[in-house]
Amino acid sequence: xxxxxxxxxxxxxxxxxxxxxxxxxxxxxxxxxxxxxxxxxxxxxxxxxxxxxxxxxxxxxxxxxxxxxxxxxxxxxxxxxxxxxxxxxxxxxxxxxxxxxxxxxxxxxxxxxxxxxxxxxxxxxxxxxxxxxxxxxxxxxxxxxxxxxxxxxxxxxxxxxxxxxxxxxxxxxxxxxxxxxxxxxxxxxxxxxxxxxxxxxxxxxxxxxxxxxxxxxxxxxxxxxxxxxxxxxxxxxxxxxxxxxxxxxxxxxxxxxxxxxxxxxxxxxxxxxxxxxxxxxxxxxxxxxxxxxxxxxxxxxxxxxxxxxxxxxxxxxxxxxxxxxxxxxxxxxxxxxxx
Numbered sequence: 152x153x154x155x156x157x158x159x160x161x162x163x164x165x166x167x168x169x170x171x172x173x174x175x176x177x178x179x180x181x182x183x184x185x186x187x188x189x190x191x192x193x194x195x196x197x198x199x200x201x202x203x204x205x206x207x208x209x210x211x212x213x214x215x216x217x218x219x220x221x222x223x224x225x226x227x228x229x230x231x232x233x234x235x236x237x238x239x240x241x242x243x244x245x246x247x248x249x250x251x252x253x254x255x256x257x258x259x260x261x262x263x264x265x266x267x268x269x270x271x272x273x274x275x276x277x278x279x280x281x282x283x284x285x286x287x288x289x290x291x292x293x294x295x296x297x298x299x300x301x302x303x304x305x306x307x308x309x310x311x312x313x314x315x316x317x318x319x320x321x322x323x324x325x326x327x328x329x330x331x332x333x334x335x336x337x338x339x340x341x342x343x344x345x346x347x348x349x350x351x352x353x354x355x356x357x358x359x360x361x362x363x364x365x366x367x368x369x370x371x372x373x374x375x376x377x378x379x380x381x382x383x384x385x386x387x388x389x390x391x392x393x394x395x396x397x398x399x400x401x402x403x404x405x406x407x408x409x410x411x412x413x414x415x416x417x418x419x420x421x422x423x424x425x426x427x428x429x430x431x432x433x434x435x436x437x438x439x440x441x442x443x444x445x446x447x448x449x450x451x452x453x454x455x456x457x458x459x460x461x462x463x464x465x466x467x468x469x470x471x472x473x474x475x476x477x478x479x480x481x482x483x484x485x486x487x488x489x490x
Contacts, residue, residue: 222268227268228264231264301321301378307383311365320374323336389410403427425480430486
């Protein structure tokens with residue numbers, strides 16, 4: 152639906168530009184046609200050379216009017232040279248230049264315009280500053296619920312999720328380039344449950360530009376957290392160590408993902424990853440059970456006991472809390488380390 156709307160807007164704008172060009176061409180045709188007719192009845196003295204100059208003046212004016220949308224030296228040069236052609240065509244101030252002199256005037260017009268635009272773009276001479284395309288979105292609220300459902304949807308971004316300040320239920324800070332990304336944060340209350348949706352998506356046709364987009368989410372350690380995350384082409388750190396996480400469902404594709412389980416309560420984390428580098432960093436007082444399905448390349452088995460469907464940590468019996476990890480993968484790599 153959004154793609155159709157985008158195409159419709161594009162074609163509407165394109166048609167509008169074509170209409171403006173047609174109107175300008177019609178005005179020029181009426182003007183030059185009127186001059187030819189007046190010349191034919193000897194009302195004015197009109198030669199082919201004047202027609203030639205006025206025609207090219209119209210073309211240069213048409214090109215020069217773009218300066219009001221795109222302030223460039225070439226467009227200013229077109230306006231200056233069009234003015235010279237009009238002055239010469241009507242012999243204003245007795246000006247009557249030949250072809251060679253007009254050629255020099257063309258070169259001079261563009262050199263003059265380049266110098267003017269360069270001068271006024273210099274911050275020493277102009278207070279005009281380039282408008283930044285960077286956008287910052289920030290939202291925070293105090294604790295308003297006992298349970299928070301968090302949805303995180305991001306691609307081609309750097310993502311960080313950690314515990315936050317005690318006086319805030321959550322805080323979200325998002326920075327991205329408006330030319331390449333769309334982002335928004337939505338928050339609402341449903342009885343005693345809070346819903347937080349964080350979205351930062353690259354526009355169609357944008358390649359890997361991780362440095363242009365960043366999402367930081369801070370969650371309070373008191374409410375119970377349920378997380379649903381979709382991460383495509385991201386560099387993400389999800390640190391649940393001091394977050395009261397109940398469960399998390401994470402889908403990652405072509406990403407680097409670092410996970411730290413919660414040490415505050417028993418939790419369940421489901422990870423579905425494709426061509427992803429998964430780094431599990433587990434606090435020493437957290438016991439883990441890992442069940443995996445699919446192709447998974449392990450780089451470390453430190454203090455993990457193999458089971459029929461996965462692994463169990465040696466500290467599972469005396470650990471304060473446990474984390475159940477269910478990993479479904481395709482051509483991914485996993486590393487494991489203790490904190």
